[in-house]
Amino acid sequence: MNPGHPSDPPVRFADAEEINPLQLLLDLHDHAVARTPGTGLDDVLTELGLSAAVVSWWTRWQPSLIHTALRAGADLTDIAKATGLDASDVLRRWRRWADVQTRLDIDGRPSVDPIEVRAIERRLGSGVVR
Numbered sequence: 001m002n003p004g005h006p007s008d009p010p011v012r013f014a015d016a017e018e019i020n021p022l023q024l025l026l027d028l029h030d031h032a033v034a035r036t037p038g039t040g041l042d043d044v045l046t047e048l049g050l051s052a053a054v055v056s057w058w059t060r061w062q063p064s065l066i067h068t069a070l071r072a073g074a075d076l077t078d079i080a081k082a083t084g085l086d087a088s089d090v091l092r093r094w095r096r097w098a099d100v101q102t103r104l105d106i107d108g109r110p111s112v113d114p115i116e117v118r119a120i121e122r123r124l125g126s127g128v129v130r
Contacts, residue, residue, distance in 0.1 A: 009046040016053035021061075024054050063097030066090060067112070070120045091124075 010016040028050040076087040101112035
């Protein structure tokens with residue numbers, strides 16, 4: 001597992017990306033709360049590195065959470081409101097993720113069942129089904 005907290009605050013994205021994602025959020029919060037007008041260069045770079053790592057992490061995880069919401073019965077409008085994205089962006093991100101996951105082989109089985117993906121597409125409507 002990723003280290004929970006580095007010994008020195010990260011100043012570079014590569015260092016921040018090594019931190020556990022949930023710890024990143026806590027570190028970014030703590031760092032932003034402690035910032036003052038006289039904050040030095042390392043403090044600003046640390047916040048920038050933490051922010052970039054949080055965005056990178058979230059970009060990779062958001063489609064999985066979209067899939068979870070779809071499995072739970074949410075529609076594109078619900079998810080668009082929750083994410084602040086357009087429904088077309090929600091669909092594009094989910095589709096790209098689902099395409100990879102249905103082709104990803106884990107012990108002879110796809111990471112996500114293609115039948116489940118097709119069922120979600122059918123539920124979402126005729127404009128969604130390929």
